[in-house]
Amino acid sequence: MPCPALPDGFDFTDPDVLHHRVPLPEFAELRRAEPVRWIPQSGNVAGFQDEGYWAVTRHADVKHVSTHPEIFSSTLNTAIIRFNEHIERDRIDAQRLILLNMDPPEHTRVRQIVQRGFTPRSIRALEGRLRERARMIVEAASAQEGDFDFVTEVACELPLQAIAELIGVPQDDRAKIFDWSNRMIAYDDPEYAVTEEVGAQSAAEIIAYAMNMAAARKQCPAKDIVTTLVAAEDEGNLASDEFGFFVLMLAVAGNETTRNAITHGMHAFLSHPDQWELFKRERPHTAAEEIVRWATPVVAFQRTATQDTELGGKVIRKGERVGIFYASANRDPEVFRRPDDFDITRDPNPHLGFGGGGPHFCLGKSLAVLEIDLIFNAVADAMPGLRLVGAPRRLRSAWINGVKELRVSAV
Numbered sequence: 068m069p070c071p072a073l074p075d076g077f078d079f080t081d082p083d084v085l086h087h088r089v090p091l092p093e094f095a096e097l098r099r100a101e102p103v104r105w106i107p108q109s110g111n112v113a114g115f116q117d118e119g120y121w122a123v124t125r126h127a128d129v130k131h132v133s134t135h136p137e138i139f140s141s142t143l144n145t146a147i148i149r150f151n152e153h154i155e156r157d158r159i160d161a162q163r164l165i166l167l168n169m170d171p172p173e174h175t176r177v178r179q180i181v182q183r184g185f186t187p188r189s190i191r192a193l194e195g196r197l198r199e200r201a202r203m204i205v206e207a208a209s210a211q212e213g214d215f216d217f218v219t220e221v222a223c224e225l226p227l228q229a230i231a232e233l234i235g236v237p238q239d240d241r242a243k244i245f246d247w248s249n250r251m252i253a254y255d256d257p258e259y260a261v262t263e264e265v266g267a268q269s270a271a272e273i274i275a276y277a278m279n280m281a282a283a284r285k286q287c288p289a290k291d292i293v294t295t296l297v298a299a300e301d302e303g304n305l306a307s308d309e310f311g312f313f314v315l316m317l318a319v320a321g322n323e324t325t326r327n328a329i330t331h332g333m334h335a336f337l338s339h340p341d342q343w344e345l346f347k348r349e350r351p352h353t354a355a356e357e358i359v360r361w362a363t364p365v366v367a368f369q370r371t372a373t374q375d376t377e378l379g380g381k382v383i384r385k386g387e388r389v390g391i392f393y394a395s396a397n398r399d400p401e402v403f404r405r406p407d408d409f410d411i412t413r414d415p416n417p418h419l420g421f422g423g424g425g426p427h428f429c430l431g432k433s434l435a436v437l438e439i440d441l442i443f444n445a446v447a448d449a450m451p452g453l454r455l456v457g458a459p460r461r462l463r464s465a466w467i468n469g470v471k472e473l474r475v476s477a478v
Contacts, residue, residue: 133423
């Protein structure tokens with residue numbers, strides 16, 4: 068069935084699209100008329116030497132792809148749906164060492180190890196310290212004269228400090244993690260003037276930093292998560308390089324995503340003042356999940372078909388890439404009542420902002436929800452009259468719903 072409302076040549080992974088907006092009307096049209104649609108690409112624009120990908124836009128289909136790794140692989144072409152057209156294939160293949168890009172059984176082995184750091188007990192142990200850090204972050208921002216950038220002064224700080232607390236990075240080094248992670252994902256945005264080479268070098272810096280931490284803990288174990296993960300390889304722990312790639316994943320999955328969820332959440336609150344008043348008054352426990360649904364910081368990941376299969380009435384051939392668009396699934400009216408409303412009391416809220424289930428469901432969901440809850444409670448306490456000063460400046464990206472700057476004022 069043709070999709071008349073989708074312009075010829077429209078590509079959901081074109082960085083210029085997300086630079087201006089999330090293409091919600093186009094997603095809605097695909098869900099209605101052609102929920103699994105072939106999106107052609109020419110000239111190797113995504114870096115994969117192929118002809119395009121299948122766009123999967125319905126909630127049920129995104130879940131199906133996510134929960135069948137034996138049919139839809141994360142390893143073959145990685146989970147990243149678009150690289151730079153000049154990227155070399157060996158750089159893509161090297162990313163298979165990251166948990167995000169593994170398939171079972173290797174994914175199962177590594178995840179069983181690293182999830183030791185994300186037990187409910189581990190997260191509860193962080194809560195008091197993160198609550199105090201959230202309060203300090205917001206109070207420092209509120210003390211500024213005039214307007215300020217919510218992204219740099221508030222949103223980025225708690226995720227960085229949470230990672231630092233979680234794996235023992237000295238707080239003074241958190242700026243390095245911020246800078247390295249920014250450079251890794253900003254290759255599509257000319258404002259940062261970051262090349263693939265600079266991004267690769269930043270990734271190498273994070274890996275080297277983490278491997279040095281691992282080596283230090285092996286020589287001198289401590290009562291921390293790093294020691295738990297790496298101190299005894301022969302007892303089912305991570306090798307130093309595996310720990311390095313784990314921290315690399317945290318730098319993006321645990322930092323960039325939560326930062327953008329917080330930023331989009333603040334913009335949503337200030338654009339929907341009734342919801343901000345409701346939050347300040349009642350502090351509903353459902354707010355964080357709705358913020359993630361609304362923001363959907365990762366617009367899409369991809370899988371690659373390991374065999375011929377059928378989805379949404381379309382035949383997908385072995386080797387073809389499949390884009391799973393969480394931003395579309397999270398507005399599916401078959402699942403969400405009034406999906407275009409920002410409703411912090413929404414319950415139930417089966418959004419896919421933490422993934423569509425299956426082996427790659429977000430390892431750090433509990434920590435992310437905690438951070439979002441803590442920071443908005445701190446903002447409501449210290450800056451209840453916060454207001455927007457300007458529209459958000461968006462990141463130019465193929466797959467991240469990112470905001471570079473959000474000017475606000477506390478007075």
